[in-house]
Amino acid sequence: MDSSKQLDQTMTLEDGRRLGFAEVGYSAGLPVVYCHGFPASRLESVLIAQAAERQRARIIAPDRPGYGLSDLKPARTIGSWADDVAQLADSLGIERFSVLGTSGGGPYGLALAAQLPDRVQAVGIICGLGLLEDPEATQAMHWPARFGFGAARSAPRMLRLIYGEFLGRLIFRSPEVALSLLALGSPASDRSTLTRPEIKAALCASVREALRSGGEGAVQDMILYAHDWGIDLAQIRMPTTFWHGEADVTVPLSHTLALAERLPHAQVFTFPGEGHFSLPINRADEIIKTLIESIKRGNP
Template sequence: MPATSLFSCHGADGRRIAWHEFGQPDGRPVVYCHGFPSSGREAALLHQPALALGLRLIAPDRPGYGGSDDLPGRELRDWPADLATLADHLQLERFALLGLSGGGPYAVACAWRLPERLSALVLACPLGPVYRPEVLAAMNPPARASLALARRLPWLAQQVYGGPTPWVLARWPGLVERVRTLNLPPNDLIALAEGENQAILNSTIGDAMALGAPGARRDLHLYTHDWRIPFDAIQAQAPIRIWHGAADATVPAAHGRWYRDHLPGATLTTLPDQGHFSLPIHFGERILGDLLTDD
């Protein structure tokens, strides 16, 4: 597994914001918004392509994940303030932003709230606004059912991610491997079997559950309720590029098309036969290449 250093700073409210770094330490800064349930350690999957491109991957843990303090009652709209605090601490006036899977919504929130600070924005296999019926309908049946239950019966989600579950998964994150590989396309299975990719993802599950999973529980609630983000009114000052695998069985390619149609100026690249994991693992250098700008 790539070597990582865990850093932290504190916001004006005293909360600890933790982040991991990969790639070139003195390279061009790229902030990475991790998936669900996960942590900033997920960016280790892109360590080698970031090195090749001379990029410094800065991957913060969202509140309630890994080393970051929880923020009860937070909304998606609050995340840009945390990123601004982190960027100020690191003395980054502008930075590129990558949102992968469940980190996609948080990256979009930053395009809305921090347009002047983003030099480029890429969404990779981004989760769409599943509180909208037409977006939820594109999910596979098990995911659609679980998200619908999380919306209608929020207490059930608290039970699933509460009780002994976080304790068990924090100690044995490898238990998730069987669930992760269910019904995946061939290219996803190949990508996950390579090197330490499964171990990296297992470590992020441990991070997500380490504090009793408050971040995961809050995210599940937030994903399934109105994000209160005015998609059509976002005036990004940087290009927005979307990548999606046509064979993605976790977040369907229809979500990438939804963002393309609702984010002004966004462009979409769809790769045939690629899934949710093979897309960033096998095409990481191409995806990160879209974040290279002249400023």
């Protein structure tokens, strides 16, 4: 089988910024742009590389601005991510592609669908973060998330000091500590997943890479998540599939259900017992297969 794993590629965008990206999976397969989680990087795609190869999908995973190998974009928006991805696709000779977003990559995956309707064939969102303009959306989340998104809305300077400086440096030096803290309040499925050596190593590598240039990219994300995303979800007309674990305490299932109600062609799959980290690992083959099948069915 024609497999590929190229993790440290870069290109130069029209405005001179560098964009980092990885390619994993089946190099001759259907192209899927992977929007990584928060805080994470292109290296997160390693977690689904084998499933992508089995399902014959070519995963293209760019770093968002300020993460990994990608330069910061000071005035970026969630919607402006579409410009970067369109240029990346052009450079790779790809006209049409599908999108798969995980966790904090969910809003960016939806932005691609809304902004590039002639290029995006289908969208998949795994345990995706929902709209946070309403403070009630964060009530079921862990207290650090509630505090962080509250600061993102009302005290961005404090957010930069705490998350961008202190916590960003701490997590960069010891990402395994952050994973251990996440495991403490997580369901059994997540605790089991996070203690698997190969999964833990891949997640630590992704998080450390995300923060290699500091925490500003992550701070930008938190501020953007907590405000109006600036995209019209009702304009997303291509097939959109959501997967969410019913035991997810990192991003509650209510986030996905609320998003799906706003989309005209959405379907939702929920999984009892699965958490935020276990679902994309345990169901990777099923997720990629379903995404590819939705491409073949075509637009409604």
